[in-house]
Amino acid sequence: MLKLIQKLVPRSPWIYRLNAGSCNGCDVEMATTALIPRYDVERIGCKYCGSPRHADLVLISGPLNLRVREKVLRVFNEIPHPKVTIGVGACPASGGCFREGYSLEEPVDQYIPLDVIVPGCPPRPQAIIEGVVKALDVWRKRLEEDTCCRF
Amino acid sequence: MSNILEATFAVLIFPGGAFALALGLFLKGVDRKVLARLQRRVGPTLIQPLLDILKLSIKETLIPKTANELAFRMAPVLGLAGVLVTAAIMPVGGVWSGVTGLGDILVLLYLLPIPAMALMLAGCSSSSPYGALGFSREMALMFAYEMPLIATFLAVAVRVGGAGGSLFSLDAIMAYQFLHGPMLLDPVMIPAALALIIFIPGTMGSGLFDIPEAEPEVIEGPLLEYSGPLLATFHLMSAVKLVVVLELAVALLWPNPLGGSVLVNLAWHVFKCLVLLLVSVTCFRAATGRLRLDQGFAFFFKYTTPMALVSLGLATILR
Numbered sequence: 001m002l003k004l005i006q007k008l009v010p011r012s013p014w015i016y017r018l019n020a021g022s023c024n025g026c027d028v029e030m031a032t033t034a035l036i037p038r039y040d041v042e043r044i045g046c047k048y049c050g051s052p053r054h055a056d057l058v059l060i061s062g063p064l065n066l067r068v069r070e071k072v073l074r075v076f077n078e079i080p081h082p083k084v085t086i087g088v089g090a091c092p093a094s095g096g097c098f099r100e101g102y103s104l105e106e107p108v109d110q111y112i113p114l115d116v117i118v119p120g121c122p123p124r125p126q127a128i129i130e131g132v133v134k135a136l137d138v139w140r141k142r143l144e145e146d147t148c149c150r151f
Numbered sequence: 152m153s154n155i156l157e158a159t160f161a162v163l164i165f166p167g168g169a170f171a172l173a174l175g176l177f178l179k180g181v182d183r184k185v186l187a188r189l190q191r192r193v194g195p196t197l198i199q200p201l202l203d204i205l206k207l208s209i210k211e212t213l214i215p216k217t218a219n220e221l222a223f224r225m226a227p228v229l230g231l232a233g234v235l236v237t238a239a240i241m242p243v244g245g246v247w248s249g250v251t252g253l254g255d256i257l258v259l260l261y262l263l264p265i266p267a268m269a270l271m272l273a274g275c276s277s278s279s280p281y282g283a284l285g286f287s288r289e290m291a292l293m294f295a296y297e298m299p300l301i302a303t304f305l306a307v308a309v310r311v312g313g314a315g316g317s318l319f320s321l322d323a324i325m326a327y328q329f330l331h332g333p334m335l336l337d338p339v340m341i342p343a344a345l346a347l348i349i350f351i352p353g354t355m356g357s358g359l360f361d362i363p364e365a366e367p368e369v370i371e372g373p374l375l376e377y378s379g380p381l382l383a384t385f386h387l388m389s390a391v392k393l394v395v396v397l398e399l400a401v402a403l404l405w406p407n408p409l410g411g412s413v414l415v416n417l418a419w420h421v422f423k424c425l426v427l428l429l430v431s432v433t434c435f436r437a438a439t440g441r442l443r444l445d446q447g448f449a450f451f452f453k454y455t456t457p458m459a460l461v462s463l464g465l466a467t468i469l470r
Contacts, residue, residue, distance in 0.1 A: 005205050012202040040192035042183070045199055050370035053213055053378040056206070080211035080378045 006143045010136045012045045016055030016079065020072045020108055022062025025122040026089040030059055033125040041129060044136070052078045057135050059128070063091040064111060065103040076112055082142055084135045087114040088128060090121045097121070158239065166247055166398075167238035167391075174421065175390030176200045178397070181425065182433050189437040200390065207383035215278055215376050222276035227377070227384035230269025234391040237262040241398040242321050244406035246416050256304050256319050259399070263300070266392045267293050267354070270363065273385070274373030285372020288444055289363035295451035296353035296360070299346040302459030306343040307334060307403050310466040325406050333405040339469060343462030344404050346455045351396050351431040353451065355389075358435040359442045393432075397424040400431075 017030055033039050035048075049055055052075050064072060090096035092108040108114065115138045118131035161167055180197040187194025196202075214220055240258065267289055274286030311327045312318040334340045352358045364372045374385055401423045408416040442450060 005209060008202055009206045009209060011196075012199065012206040014203075014206075037187075037190045037192045040187065040194070042187060042195050043193040045195050045202060047203075050366045051375045053376060054371070054374075054382065056210075078213065080213050082210070 006140075009143060010140045013057045013132065013136060013139070014047045014049045014055055015041075015057050015059060015132070016049055016052055018052075018058050018060045018072060018075060019068075020060055020062035020092070021065035021068045021104070022089065022091055026061035026091075029122045029125055030061070030088060030128060033128045039125045039129060041132065044133065046132065052076075053080060055079050056083060056139070057132060058083060058085045059088050059132075060085060060092050060108055060112065060114070061088045062108075063095045063098045063101075063104050064106075064108045065098070065101075066105070067103070069111065073111060082139065084115050084139045084142070085112060086131050086135050087117045088131070089123055090119060093117045093119065161239035161247075162235050166241050166243060167235040171235065171238040171391045171394045172387060174424070175387075175392075175394040176204070178393055178424065178428050179390050182428060182436075185429060185433045186437055189434070200386070204383045204386055207378075207386070208380050210379040210382075212379035212381060213376075217278040218376065219276040219278070222272055223376075224381065226269045226273040226276060227381050227388060229272070230266045230388040231384050231391070233262060233265030233269065234388055234395055237265070237395050238391055238398070240321070241395060242325055242402050242406065243398070243420050244325065244402070244408045244416060246408070246413050246420065256308065256321060256324075259321075260301065260304065263354075263395070263399075264293060264297065266388055269388065270373045270385075273377065277373070277376035279376050281369045281371075281375045282373055284369045285363050285375070288369070289373065291444060292353070292356075292360065292362055292447060295448045296350055296455075299451060299455040299459045300350050300354075302456055302463055303343045303347045303350070303403070306340065306459060306462040306466050309463060309470060310334070310337070310340065312470070321402065324403065328406055333407050335404040339465045340404075340462050342458040346459035346462075347400050347403065348427070348431045349451075349455045351400060351427070352435050353447075353455075354396055355393060355432060357432050358439045359450070360447050361441050362444050362447050365441060393428070394424070397427050400427055 017027065019027055033041060046057075058076065058079060062068075087093055087108060091098060092114060095101075095104060095106075098104060116131050116135045118127050120127055123131075164170065177197070179200040180195075183199060184194045184197055214223055237259065240262075271286045271289050274282040274284075274289065307324060308318045311324050328334060331337075335344050353360045356362070356364050363369075364374065369375075374382065377385060398420075401420065405423060409419040410416075
Protein backbone atom coordinates (compact mmCIF):
# COMPACT_ATOMS: atom_id res chain seq x y z
CA MET A 1 0.00 0.00 0.00
CA LEU A 2 2.74 2.40 0.99
CA LYS A 3 4.70 1.48 -2.15
CA LEU A 4 1.62 2.22 -4.26
CA ILE A 5 1.15 5.60 -2.60
CA GLN A 6 4.81 6.40 -3.14
CA LYS A 7 4.43 5.51 -6.80
CA LEU A 8 1.31 7.64 -7.26
CA VAL A 9 2.37 10.66 -5.22
CA PRO A 10 4.67 12.31 -7.80
CA ARG A 11 1.72 12.62 -10.15
CA SER A 12 0.35 15.48 -8.09
CA PRO A 13 2.98 18.23 -7.85
CA TRP A 14 1.82 21.57 -6.53
CA ILE A 15 4.07 24.43 -7.50
CA TYR A 16 5.11 27.51 -5.55
CA ARG A 17 7.01 30.44 -6.98
CA LEU A 18 9.67 31.94 -4.75
CA ASN A 19 11.14 35.21 -5.92
CA ALA A 20 14.58 35.63 -4.39
CA GLY A 21 15.24 39.09 -5.77
CA SER A 22 14.88 38.28 -9.44
CA CYS A 23 14.49 40.86 -12.21
CA ASN A 24 10.95 39.56 -12.93
CA GLY A 25 11.91 38.06 -16.31
CA CYS A 26 11.80 34.48 -15.06
CA ASP A 27 8.63 35.18 -13.09
CA VAL A 28 6.88 36.34 -16.24
CA GLU A 29 7.95 33.16 -18.00
CA MET A 30 6.74 31.04 -15.06
CA ALA A 31 3.41 32.85 -15.01
CA THR A 32 3.13 32.18 -18.72
CA THR A 33 3.80 28.52 -18.15
CA ALA A 34 1.11 28.22 -15.56
CA LEU A 35 -1.56 30.72 -16.22
CA ILE A 36 -2.30 30.38 -19.91
CA PRO A 37 -3.95 27.30 -21.37
CA ARG A 38 -1.37 26.91 -24.12
CA TYR A 39 1.35 25.26 -22.01
CA ASP A 40 -1.06 23.26 -19.90
CA VAL A 41 0.88 22.19 -16.81
CA GLU A 42 -2.26 20.78 -15.24
CA ARG A 43 -1.91 17.74 -17.51
CA ILE A 44 0.90 16.46 -15.30
CA GLY A 45 -1.19 17.26 -12.23
CA CYS A 46 0.39 20.60 -11.39
CA LYS A 47 -1.45 23.33 -9.59
CA TYR A 48 -0.01 26.69 -8.67
CA CYS A 49 -0.61 27.48 -5.04
CA GLY A 50 -0.36 30.79 -3.26
CA SER A 51 0.53 29.38 0.12
CA PRO A 52 3.96 27.83 0.74
CA ARG A 53 2.35 25.33 3.10
CA HIS A 54 0.53 23.64 0.22
CA ALA A 55 3.58 23.41 -2.03
CA ASP A 56 5.68 20.45 -3.17
CA LEU A 57 7.90 21.88 -5.89
CA VAL A 58 9.52 25.24 -5.30
CA LEU A 59 10.51 27.28 -8.32
CA ILE A 60 13.18 29.72 -7.17
CA SER A 61 14.15 32.66 -9.33
CA GLY A 62 16.71 35.34 -8.61
CA PRO A 63 20.11 35.45 -6.94
CA LEU A 64 18.96 35.68 -3.28
CA ASN A 65 20.20 39.15 -2.46
CA LEU A 66 20.99 40.36 1.04
CA ARG A 67 17.69 42.15 1.60
CA VAL A 68 15.43 39.19 0.95
CA ARG A 69 17.66 36.36 2.14
CA GLU A 70 16.20 35.99 5.64
CA LYS A 71 12.63 36.27 4.37
CA VAL A 72 13.16 33.77 1.57
CA LEU A 73 14.75 31.26 3.93
CA ARG A 74 11.85 31.73 6.33
CA VAL A 75 9.28 31.08 3.61
CA PHE A 76 11.34 28.12 2.38
CA ASN A 77 11.26 26.57 5.84
CA GLU A 78 7.47 26.83 5.87
CA ILE A 79 7.20 24.42 2.95
CA PRO A 80 6.46 20.96 4.36
CA HIS A 81 8.62 17.93 3.61
CA PRO A 82 9.09 16.25 1.15
CA LYS A 83 9.89 19.19 -1.12
CA VAL A 84 11.91 19.49 -4.30
CA THR A 85 13.58 22.70 -5.40
CA ILE A 86 14.02 23.97 -8.95
CA GLY A 87 16.27 26.92 -9.73
CA VAL A 88 14.83 28.84 -12.66
CA GLY A 89 17.16 30.96 -14.76
CA ALA A 90 20.84 31.73 -14.54
CA CYS A 91 20.64 33.70 -11.28
CA PRO A 92 20.04 30.89 -8.75
CA ALA A 93 22.90 28.85 -10.19
CA SER A 94 25.56 31.48 -10.68
CA GLY A 95 24.22 34.91 -9.86
CA GLY A 96 23.69 35.66 -13.53
CA CYS A 97 24.14 39.27 -14.47
CA PHE A 98 24.07 40.23 -10.79
CA ARG A 99 27.21 38.20 -10.10
CA GLU A 100 29.72 39.94 -7.86
CA GLY A 101 27.26 42.77 -7.32
CA TYR A 102 27.25 44.65 -4.04
CA SER A 103 23.83 43.31 -3.01
CA LEU A 104 24.61 39.62 -2.94
CA GLU A 105 27.31 37.38 -1.58
CA GLU A 106 26.70 33.95 -3.06
CA PRO A 107 24.14 32.35 -5.36
CA VAL A 108 21.09 30.59 -3.95
CA ASP A 109 22.53 27.10 -3.67
CA GLN A 110 24.84 28.17 -0.88
CA TYR A 111 21.74 28.46 1.29
CA ILE A 112 19.08 26.33 -0.36
CA PRO A 113 19.98 22.99 -2.00
CA LEU A 114 18.85 23.09 -5.63
CA ASP A 115 17.74 19.74 -7.06
CA VAL A 116 17.11 20.85 -10.65
CA ILE A 117 18.46 23.88 -12.47
CA VAL A 118 16.74 25.29 -15.54
CA PRO A 119 19.29 27.47 -17.34
CA GLY A 120 18.48 30.45 -19.50
CA CYS A 121 17.98 34.16 -19.04
CA PRO A 122 15.03 33.84 -18.98
CA PRO A 123 14.34 30.18 -19.78
CA ARG A 124 11.57 29.30 -22.21
CA PRO A 125 8.27 27.95 -20.78
CA GLN A 126 8.98 24.58 -22.37
CA ALA A 127 12.29 24.42 -20.49
CA ILE A 128 10.54 25.24 -17.20
CA ILE A 129 8.02 22.46 -17.80
CA GLU A 130 10.85 20.05 -18.55
CA GLY A 131 12.49 21.13 -15.32
CA VAL A 132 9.28 20.36 -13.44
CA VAL A 133 9.14 16.89 -15.02
CA LYS A 134 12.77 16.26 -14.06
CA ALA A 135 11.97 17.36 -10.52
CA LEU A 136 9.28 14.67 -10.38
CA ASP A 137 11.99 12.04 -10.96
CA VAL A 138 14.03 13.52 -8.12
CA TRP A 139 10.94 13.44 -5.91
CA ARG A 140 10.20 9.82 -6.79
CA LYS A 141 13.77 8.78 -5.99
CA ARG A 142 13.65 10.69 -2.73
CA LEU A 143 10.43 8.96 -1.68
CA GLU A 144 11.93 5.54 -2.49
CA GLU A 145 15.14 6.23 -0.61
CA ASP A 146 13.21 7.53 2.43
CA THR A 147 15.68 10.36 2.78
CA CYS A 148 13.15 13.11 3.01
CA CYS A 149 9.96 11.47 4.08
CA ARG A 150 8.35 11.07 7.45
CA PHE A 151 8.42 7.26 7.30
CA MET B 152 -30.91 -1.35 17.68
CA SER B 153 -31.57 -1.78 13.99
CA ASN B 154 -31.98 1.98 13.78
CA ILE B 155 -28.45 2.47 15.08
CA LEU B 156 -27.09 -0.11 12.65
CA GLU B 157 -28.93 1.52 9.79
CA ALA B 158 -27.64 4.96 10.74
CA THR B 159 -24.06 3.67 11.06
CA PHE B 160 -24.33 2.05 7.65
CA ALA B 161 -25.72 5.26 6.20
CA VAL B 162 -22.97 7.43 7.65
CA LEU B 163 -20.07 5.10 6.88
CA ILE B 164 -20.97 3.26 3.70
CA PHE B 165 -23.88 3.96 1.43
CA PRO B 166 -25.13 7.50 0.98
CA GLY B 167 -22.45 8.93 3.22
CA GLY B 168 -18.99 7.48 3.79
CA ALA B 169 -17.38 5.39 1.10
CA PHE B 170 -19.98 6.08 -1.57
CA ALA B 171 -20.05 9.86 -1.09
CA LEU B 172 -16.26 10.10 -0.93
CA ALA B 173 -15.82 8.09 -4.12
CA LEU B 174 -18.58 9.98 -5.92
CA GLY B 175 -17.27 13.34 -4.70
CA LEU B 176 -13.71 12.69 -5.85
CA PHE B 177 -15.02 11.43 -9.19
CA LEU B 178 -17.19 14.54 -9.64
CA LYS B 179 -14.25 16.80 -8.77
CA GLY B 180 -12.13 14.99 -11.35
CA VAL B 181 -14.83 15.37 -14.00
CA ASP B 182 -15.13 19.05 -13.08
CA ARG B 183 -11.42 19.70 -13.58
CA LYS B 184 -11.21 17.66 -16.75
CA VAL B 185 -14.24 19.28 -18.39
CA LEU B 186 -13.07 22.75 -17.36
CA ALA B 187 -9.73 22.02 -19.02
CA ARG B 188 -11.44 20.82 -22.19
CA LEU B 189 -13.59 23.97 -22.23
CA GLN B 190 -10.38 26.01 -22.15
CA ARG B 191 -8.92 23.82 -24.95
CA ARG B 192 -6.35 22.19 -22.69
CA VAL B 193 -5.66 18.53 -22.10
CA GLY B 194 -6.26 18.76 -18.38
CA PRO B 195 -5.40 16.40 -15.53
CA THR B 196 -6.42 12.76 -15.30
CA LEU B 197 -9.84 11.90 -13.89
CA ILE B 198 -8.33 10.56 -10.66
CA GLN B 199 -6.34 13.74 -10.01
CA PRO B 200 -8.28 14.68 -6.81
CA LEU B 201 -7.53 11.22 -5.40
CA LEU B 202 -3.84 11.60 -6.27
CA ASP B 203 -3.80 15.02 -4.58
CA ILE B 204 -5.26 13.55 -1.41
CA LEU B 205 -2.79 10.63 -1.40
CA LYS B 206 0.03 13.12 -1.86
CA LEU B 207 -1.19 15.36 0.96
CA SER B 208 -1.56 12.37 3.27
CA ILE B 209 2.20 11.74 3.35
CA LYS B 210 3.23 15.37 3.68
CA GLU B 211 4.47 16.97 6.88
CA THR B 212 1.93 18.77 9.09
CA LEU B 213 2.99 22.24 10.13
CA ILE B 214 1.08 24.14 12.79
CA PRO B 215 1.77 27.84 13.43
CA LYS B 216 3.08 28.56 16.92
CA THR B 217 0.46 31.22 17.54
CA ALA B 218 -2.47 29.08 16.37
CA ASN B 219 -4.99 27.53 18.73
CA GLU B 220 -3.82 23.98 18.18
CA LEU B 221 -6.94 22.14 19.34
CA ALA B 222 -9.33 24.17 17.19
CA PHE B 223 -6.83 24.07 14.31
CA ARG B 224 -6.71 20.26 14.37
CA MET B 225 -10.41 19.75 15.09
CA ALA B 226 -11.82 22.03 12.37
CA PRO B 227 -11.29 19.70 9.35
CA VAL B 228 -12.42 16.64 11.31
CA LEU B 229 -15.61 18.39 12.46
CA GLY B 230 -16.30 19.54 8.92
CA LEU B 231 -15.84 16.07 7.41
CA ALA B 232 -17.96 14.44 10.12
CA GLY B 233 -20.68 17.04 9.58
CA VAL B 234 -20.92 16.51 5.82
CA LEU B 235 -20.88 12.72 6.22
CA VAL B 236 -23.88 12.89 8.55
CA THR B 237 -25.58 15.25 6.11
CA ALA B 238 -24.92 12.83 3.27
CA ALA B 239 -26.50 10.03 5.33
CA ILE B 240 -29.92 11.69 5.41
CA MET B 241 -29.89 12.56 1.70
CA PRO B 242 -32.47 10.40 -0.06
CA VAL B 243 -31.61 8.73 -3.37
CA GLY B 244 -34.69 8.31 -5.53
CA GLY B 245 -35.78 4.69 -5.82
CA VAL B 246 -32.78 3.43 -3.84
CA TRP B 247 -32.67 4.95 -0.39
CA SER B 248 -35.01 7.20 1.51
CA GLY B 249 -32.63 8.51 4.15
CA VAL B 250 -32.25 7.47 7.76
CA THR B 251 -35.72 7.14 9.28
CA GLY B 252 -36.61 9.73 11.87
CA LEU B 253 -34.03 12.16 10.54
CA GLY B 254 -35.40 12.80 7.07
CA ASP B 255 -36.46 16.33 7.75
CA ILE B 256 -35.44 19.47 5.91
CA LEU B 257 -35.22 21.45 9.15
CA VAL B 258 -32.43 19.08 10.23
CA LEU B 259 -30.79 19.69 6.86
CA LEU B 260 -30.94 23.45 7.42
CA TYR B 261 -28.89 22.97 10.58
CA LEU B 262 -26.46 20.46 9.04
CA LEU B 263 -25.73 22.21 5.73
CA PRO B 264 -23.74 25.16 7.15
CA ILE B 265 -21.37 22.85 9.09
CA PRO B 266 -18.65 22.79 6.39
CA ALA B 267 -18.75 26.59 6.18
CA MET B 268 -18.55 26.70 9.99
CA ALA B 269 -15.52 24.39 9.86
CA LEU B 270 -13.83 26.70 7.37
CA MET B 271 -14.59 29.67 9.60
CA LEU B 272 -13.17 27.87 12.63
CA ALA B 273 -10.09 26.99 10.59
CA GLY B 274 -9.66 30.56 9.43
CA CYS B 275 -9.94 32.20 12.82
CA SER B 276 -7.91 29.59 14.72
CA SER B 277 -4.94 29.76 12.35
CA SER B 278 -3.82 33.18 13.68
CA SER B 279 -3.07 34.38 10.18
CA PRO B 280 -4.43 37.71 8.90
CA TYR B 281 -5.39 36.07 5.61
CA GLY B 282 -7.17 33.35 7.53
CA ALA B 283 -9.11 35.99 9.45
CA LEU B 284 -10.04 37.74 6.20
CA GLY B 285 -11.21 34.45 4.74
CA PHE B 286 -13.22 33.84 7.91
CA SER B 287 -15.03 37.17 7.68
CA ARG B 288 -15.70 36.74 3.96
CA GLU B 289 -17.02 33.21 4.43
CA MET B 290 -19.33 34.40 7.18
CA ALA B 291 -20.69 37.34 5.19
CA LEU B 292 -21.26 35.19 2.12
CA MET B 293 -22.96 32.51 4.20
CA PHE B 294 -25.58 35.01 5.37
CA ALA B 295 -26.24 35.79 1.71
CA TYR B 296 -26.53 32.29 0.28
CA GLU B 297 -28.50 30.76 3.15
CA MET B 298 -31.47 33.04 2.36
CA PRO B 299 -32.37 31.62 -1.09
CA LEU B 300 -31.83 28.12 0.28
CA ILE B 301 -34.31 28.68 3.10
CA ALA B 302 -36.81 30.33 0.74
CA THR B 303 -36.50 27.40 -1.69
CA PHE B 304 -36.98 24.90 1.12
CA LEU B 305 -40.10 26.75 2.22
CA ALA B 306 -41.46 26.96 -1.33
CA VAL B 307 -41.05 23.22 -1.86
CA ALA B 308 -42.48 22.45 1.58
CA VAL B 309 -45.53 24.67 1.04
CA ARG B 310 -46.13 23.13 -2.38
CA VAL B 311 -46.04 19.65 -0.86
CA GLY B 312 -48.11 20.75 2.13
CA GLY B 313 -50.72 22.21 -0.20
CA ALA B 314 -51.20 18.79 -1.73
CA GLY B 315 -51.90 17.31 1.69
CA GLY B 316 -48.42 15.99 2.50
CA SER B 317 -46.61 16.73 5.73
CA LEU B 318 -44.65 19.93 5.35
CA PHE B 319 -41.02 19.43 6.22
CA SER B 320 -40.41 15.75 5.61
CA LEU B 321 -38.02 14.75 2.83
CA ASP B 322 -39.93 11.48 2.45
CA ALA B 323 -43.14 13.41 1.80
CA ILE B 324 -41.40 15.63 -0.73
CA MET B 325 -40.11 12.57 -2.59
CA ALA B 326 -43.52 10.86 -2.45
CA TYR B 327 -45.22 14.01 -3.78
CA GLN B 328 -42.87 14.13 -6.75
CA PHE B 329 -43.29 10.42 -7.47
CA LEU B 330 -47.03 11.11 -7.70
CA HIS B 331 -47.25 14.54 -9.32
CA GLY B 332 -44.08 14.61 -11.42
CA PRO B 333 -40.82 16.42 -10.61
CA MET B 334 -40.77 19.91 -9.13
CA LEU B 335 -38.52 21.06 -11.96
CA LEU B 336 -41.40 20.70 -14.44
CA ASP B 337 -43.85 22.48 -12.13
CA PRO B 338 -44.17 26.06 -13.51
CA VAL B 339 -44.64 27.49 -10.01
CA MET B 340 -41.28 26.10 -8.87
CA ILE B 341 -39.10 27.22 -11.80
CA PRO B 342 -37.78 30.45 -10.13
CA ALA B 343 -36.98 28.50 -6.96
CA ALA B 344 -35.19 25.85 -9.03
CA LEU B 345 -33.05 28.55 -10.64
CA ALA B 346 -32.30 30.02 -7.21
CA LEU B 347 -31.23 26.58 -5.95
CA ILE B 348 -28.99 26.11 -8.99
CA ILE B 349 -27.31 29.46 -8.23
CA PHE B 350 -27.00 28.45 -4.57
CA ILE B 351 -24.75 25.51 -5.55
CA PRO B 352 -21.78 27.57 -6.86
CA GLY B 353 -22.37 29.99 -3.99
CA THR B 354 -21.91 27.37 -1.32
CA MET B 355 -19.10 25.59 -3.19
CA GLY B 356 -17.24 28.87 -3.71
CA SER B 357 -16.79 28.48 -7.44
CA GLY B 358 -17.19 30.88 -10.32
CA LEU B 359 -18.59 34.26 -9.30
CA PHE B 360 -18.58 33.33 -5.63
CA ASP B 361 -14.97 32.24 -5.16
CA ILE B 362 -14.71 35.04 -2.62
CA PRO B 363 -13.61 33.42 0.69
CA GLU B 364 -10.84 31.34 -0.87
CA ALA B 365 -9.79 33.80 -3.57
CA GLU B 366 -6.25 32.76 -4.42
CA PRO B 367 -4.88 36.03 -5.80
CA GLU B 368 -6.18 38.13 -2.91
CA VAL B 369 -6.33 36.12 0.29
CA ILE B 370 -4.29 33.05 -0.79
CA GLU B 371 -6.96 30.41 -0.13
CA GLY B 372 -8.12 32.30 2.96
CA PRO B 373 -9.03 29.84 5.73
CA LEU B 374 -6.92 27.03 4.24
CA LEU B 375 -3.78 29.14 4.09
CA GLU B 376 -1.97 27.67 7.10
CA TYR B 377 -3.02 24.06 6.56
CA SER B 378 -0.71 21.40 5.21
CA GLY B 379 -0.51 17.63 4.96
CA PRO B 380 -3.29 15.31 6.19
CA LEU B 381 -5.35 18.17 7.67
CA LEU B 382 -5.51 19.86 4.27
CA ALA B 383 -6.41 16.49 2.73
CA THR B 384 -9.32 16.26 5.17
CA PHE B 385 -10.52 19.66 4.02
CA HIS B 386 -10.35 18.50 0.40
CA LEU B 387 -12.36 15.40 1.28
CA MET B 388 -14.87 17.61 3.07
CA SER B 389 -15.24 19.78 0.02
CA ALA B 390 -15.75 16.70 -2.20
CA VAL B 391 -18.49 15.27 0.04
CA LYS B 392 -20.06 18.72 0.35
CA LEU B 393 -20.28 18.87 -3.44
CA VAL B 394 -22.11 15.53 -3.43
CA VAL B 395 -24.41 16.70 -0.64
CA VAL B 396 -25.52 19.92 -2.33
CA LEU B 397 -25.99 18.22 -5.70
CA GLU B 398 -28.01 15.41 -4.09
CA LEU B 399 -30.03 18.02 -2.23
CA ALA B 400 -30.91 19.80 -5.46
CA VAL B 401 -31.76 16.46 -7.10
CA ALA B 402 -33.93 15.44 -4.13
CA LEU B 403 -35.83 18.72 -4.12
CA LEU B 404 -36.24 19.08 -7.89
CA TRP B 405 -36.11 15.74 -9.69
CA PRO B 406 -35.77 12.66 -7.47
CA ASN B 407 -37.87 10.47 -9.75
CA PRO B 408 -36.28 7.07 -10.41
CA LEU B 409 -36.10 5.56 -13.87
CA GLY B 410 -37.92 2.47 -12.65
CA GLY B 411 -36.50 -1.00 -12.80
CA SER B 412 -33.64 -2.24 -10.67
CA VAL B 413 -31.75 -0.47 -7.89
CA LEU B 414 -28.56 -0.27 -9.94
CA VAL B 415 -30.30 1.49 -12.81
CA ASN B 416 -31.80 3.99 -10.40
CA LEU B 417 -28.41 4.59 -8.79
CA ALA B 418 -26.79 5.19 -12.17
CA TRP B 419 -29.63 7.55 -13.08
CA HIS B 420 -29.11 9.43 -9.82
CA VAL B 421 -25.36 9.77 -10.46
CA PHE B 422 -26.13 10.92 -14.00
CA LYS B 423 -28.45 13.64 -12.70
CA CYS B 424 -25.78 14.80 -10.25
CA LEU B 425 -23.26 14.89 -13.08
CA VAL B 426 -25.48 16.99 -15.33
CA LEU B 427 -26.21 19.39 -12.48
CA LEU B 428 -22.48 19.63 -11.73
CA LEU B 429 -21.65 20.46 -15.34
CA VAL B 430 -24.36 23.11 -15.55
CA SER B 431 -24.04 24.81 -12.20
CA VAL B 432 -20.37 24.42 -11.29
CA THR B 433 -18.18 23.68 -14.30
CA CYS B 434 -19.74 25.79 -17.07
CA PHE B 435 -20.50 28.56 -14.58
CA ARG B 436 -16.87 28.55 -13.45
CA ALA B 437 -15.56 28.55 -17.00
CA ALA B 438 -17.79 31.43 -18.04
CA THR B 439 -17.43 33.82 -15.12
CA GLY B 440 -14.76 35.65 -13.17
CA ARG B 441 -15.18 36.67 -9.56
CA LEU B 442 -17.30 39.27 -7.79
CA ARG B 443 -16.25 41.49 -4.93
CA LEU B 444 -17.69 40.55 -1.55
CA ASP B 445 -20.31 43.32 -1.58
CA GLN B 446 -21.30 42.48 -5.16
CA GLY B 447 -21.66 38.80 -4.31
CA PHE B 448 -23.71 39.69 -1.25
CA ALA B 449 -25.95 42.01 -3.32
CA PHE B 450 -26.29 39.39 -6.06
CA PHE B 451 -27.90 36.92 -3.69
CA PHE B 452 -30.16 39.51 -2.07
CA LYS B 453 -31.19 41.30 -5.27
CA TYR B 454 -31.75 38.40 -7.65
CA THR B 455 -31.57 34.94 -6.11
CA THR B 456 -33.62 35.39 -2.95
CA PRO B 457 -36.49 37.23 -4.72
CA MET B 458 -36.67 34.41 -7.29
CA ALA B 459 -37.11 31.84 -4.54
CA LEU B 460 -39.59 34.15 -2.78
CA VAL B 461 -41.67 34.42 -5.98
CA SER B 462 -42.04 30.64 -5.96
CA LEU B 463 -42.88 30.68 -2.27
CA GLY B 464 -45.59 33.30 -2.85
CA LEU B 465 -47.07 31.47 -5.82
CA ALA B 466 -47.05 28.17 -3.93
CA THR B 467 -48.80 29.86 -0.99
CA ILE B 468 -51.48 31.44 -3.19
CA LEU B 469 -52.13 28.35 -5.30
CA ARG B 470 -52.34 25.82 -2.49
